[in-house]
Amino acid sequence: MLDIDPVSLGISLIVLLAFIWPLYYYSRKQKLKLKSQKEFLEKIRQSSQLQFDHEDHWRGLYGLGLDIKNKKLIYVFFGTPSETKTIDLQKARNISIQKTEHEVGNGKEKRQVLDHLAIQIDCLDKTHVLEFYDCNKFSDLDGEWPLIRKWENILKPLIKENRIENPAVNALRGNATSMIS
Template sequence: MISIDPITLAVSSFAMMASASPFVYYSLKLKKISSLNLATFEEFSKTHKVVPNQEERWRNHYHLGLDSQYKKLIYHRFGTYPEQSIIDLNEVNKVSIQEKMRHVQVGKEKRYILDFLALQFHFKDRSHSPKTIEIYDGELFTSLAGEKGIAEKWQRILENNLKD
């Protein structure tokens, strides 16, 4: 049988707790932010009498919800410059994807870097300027985490709802 010195056990336990505590703290902090964001989104939905049956959240920074019955889209962007929007799809003619890219050349290698990705809503009433909702901002995040797929998916979903 292995005998463990109580002092060694205490030091080892302290070292394990010290190395794990930042991860536990960060995890609890993210859960708190996520639940606060969700509560804000749900409160905004209830206030405007919209019940989303399709939702998507990403990066603890964005939240989209679609009420297919009343054809309303709810959008939330959290963070430093928060935004809350409701878009009535009955007034929308077309949904497109807006991208802003820049060209970078290092030596012989050429790369395109996506700086901004959004869904743009073009309204039936031409006097109403297009509405843009941000999906990705290159100044906030260093790389894409599936936002291009999210934008394409939501464009298809919204275009299908415009046809109904």
């Protein structure tokens, strides 16, 4: 028979709980934070009467939702100060990825380090810059590059449709072309 000393068992359980508790607490805190962010985005969606076809959350700081039918994009930055943007993609005429990087090292050891990653959406009335990554907030990338490419691929066809369908944009282009000629 195996003798287990109750004092040793008690100490072992306390040490085990002391190790597991911070992990559990952090995990629960992150889940609650993500849930509250999703609820916030859901409230915006409902108040705007939108239906998100695509939605993403990343880094616990950013949220993005797209209603393809109404051509509305909602971007939320949950940092300090928080920022919410509703972009009418029917007014959009161009989309591009902003990528800022700098070079480190010298000789054969040179490499590029990413400083900032964002999507820029040029609309008729305003240019919107949607931040995906900033080196001043995070020390490394965590899937932002594939995520920004995904959103670029989702948004480009919608904006391309505007070039064909939107007479206001086409009229502006026509005026710009006639001014150049």
